[in-house]
Amino acid sequence: MDINNTLNEVLVKLFRDINTLEERAIRTEEYQDVTANDMHVMEAIGPEGTKNMTRVARELEVTTGTLTISVNSLVKKGYVDRSRSEEDRRVVLVSLSGKGKKAYLHHQKFHQDMIEAVLKELTGEEQRVLEQALRKLTCFFRAQS
């Protein structure tokens, strides 16, 4: 059987399974009200300091209108703080609240645990080749854009 076909099938399935797993990991007992989208927004805002709406929207590649709606919900749920800049009253600054930082770190830990678990399954040689392949994959998608 052709390695091309095998890889195609495996990659498609793997991506789907990992996404499913990640979605499931985000909604834990403690963070039932956090959607995958919420987590992505929190990741873009980042755990340190503040960012304005335009910058976060650019990082997420969504319009600021879309981000406004996401942030509305995150503020209401208490994960994000929103305030107006004093220097430029047009600018809105967002940052993670204490609760938001905790949720963010919780998710980071999930990523780390998952990576550790995955690497334990593989030999050193397999790890090396996998890394090379994933780098190539990232390049491929970057080149498309």
Place this chain on the structure above:
Amino acid sequence: MDINNTLNEVLVKLFRDINTLEERAIRTEEYQDVTANDMHVMEAIGPEGTKNMTRVARELEVTTGTLTISVNSLVKKGYVDRSRSEEDRRVVLVSLSGKGKKAYLHHQKFHQDMIEAVLKELTGEEQRVLEQALRKLTCFFRAQS
């Protein structure tokens, strides 16, 4: 050490944006009206023969109600044919139209190009190692879900 970072980056960025990236590749001049969701539905229906709604919905892991809406749109756009089974009048059979098959093959080519980009710089031995590694990971993630 670096495998860790690569995996994390892939996990965070590539997997998150995979839908957007694929959609960008799907929407060409010829197939402007095909969304990423449309393509996933067409993949689940498959290029050969017919399947009933329940089976396709199960493969996509969505409700049949959701699939009905997706298929409505695909039928209207001319990518999918829908008919009632003669043996069991409850059953609705869906299949790709000529246009649907063409779009499907176009997307398969995108996948092929992706695989080629990844494999290009690996030796035959490395390709075997990669395949082995991905198989292990598929098993691993399957077991988690």
Place this chain on the structure above:
DNA sequence: GCAAAAAGGTTTGACATTCAAAATATCTTC
């Protein structure tokens, strides 16, 4: 046989996410 239960799909109502374009408020420039 026939009534009740099961099965396959569709419809409905609700919500989340998204964008483009209009609206609002605040700078900046000339």
Place this chain on the structure above:
DNA sequence: GAAGATATTTTGAATGTCAAACCTTTTTGC
């Protein structure tokens, strides 16, 4: 200080999703 630029929110429309109610048709149990 008026005109234009910038940052954000609001509005209106589309897509994608589910659960639950609702048809049709088939199967089951008596």
